[in-house]
Amino acid sequence: MTVHSFQQHFDEKIDNDVAIEPRDWMPDDYRKTLIRQISQHAHSEIVGMLPEGNWITRAPSLRRKAVLLAKVQDEGGHGLYLYSAAETLGITRDEMYDQLHTGKAKYSSIFNYPTLTWADMGAIGWLVDGAAIMNQVPLCRTSYGPYARAMVRVCKEESFHQRQGYEIMMALANGTDVQKKLAQDALNRWWWPSIMMFGPPDDNSPNTAQSMRWRIKRFTNDELRQKFIDVTVEQAKLIGLTIPDPDLKWNEERGHYDYGTIDWNEFWDVVKGNGPCNKERLETRKKAWEEGAWVRDAALAYSKKRKARKENKKDNLAA
Amino acid sequence: MNQFINKNLYGDYGDKEQAGGAEGSNHNTAAEWPLWEVFIRSKAGLDHKHVGSLHAADAEMAIENARDVYTRRLEGISIWVVESKYIHASDPATADSMYEPANDKVYRHPTFYNLPDELTHM
């Protein structure tokens, strides 16, 4: 087959909703874009463990602690599913870690905000996991097989994350005045960063068209953001909390909520590394990686030694 | 961003020595734990099914890690792991000729035979 017919064959599969699998021919740009997208997603899951990990030891009850622990453990698993999917494209795990640790690869900016109170655990589960689900559900039908299969697994686990967060918010919103204030304060701080999670507006998102063509993105940033706002506003009403946006208004004609202007300067500033916790998050990751090096080396040395011993025994028996 | 990419020639994962990177290949992977493929039997009576992969120093650790990441919600009662480098795979580029022999043998399917409607128990 010529390069042209390889390309044609690939295009036909994309057009007919046929999955691309690791050993199939694919354009270099498709491979690279996928590696970037999947590894960034994996990094987000792993770095995303840090803001919530911060509260595990201070959860207000044993039940809340067990739940938070299970959620954070799930996020570690999500990172693993996604790193594995990226590895099928020919990049190694260590290379991806290296890109994260040197700042070459990005992760979701939302995790560069601090978790100041217990209510933040509620807001993160409800809003951040909620936004993540909105993003991830369409990716269960993405064109790259291993990515789609990883997303199916992730989405299955994700729904309890959002529900436990909402439950925390609900409990606080129905509590004492102080608890109610905590809940509202958390919503105030997490609302805008959460709706920024869908990425820059469509007219400033140059790669969207190609990604939609390749089916590695199925809705635009603004479409997903609107969908998220529409459902979340109603959820806030249900527990008597107020979305911190004075311009928020139901638009009968559009059948959607209109919302205020998003401060994209803040978004780009955090992306560039100037968020409240960028430095701390990256340093924590690097420290864990570097200080764990001896464990990884020791495990490898131990398995080699055991293998050698086994082979020795076999030789002796044969002799 | 400059990515290190291996073209995959062997199984789902590249045989790193053989494949040679598409863009520079001096990335050292000697310290990486080997990669394992994980297969899980969800309940007695069913086959083990491929669920994903993970890194581990040896088979024992691979099984324990597989339990922690792939069976957190009672998804399995039995786990197989095999080092990814031992998976041999057919080549998708030759799929057309590979599976061609089955193309013209519709008579292997029961629906090929046109029999009277009154016929029962068959």
Ligand SMILES: [Fe+2]
């Ligand atoms: Fe997740």
Ligand SMILES: [Fe+2]
């Ligand atoms: Fe989650």
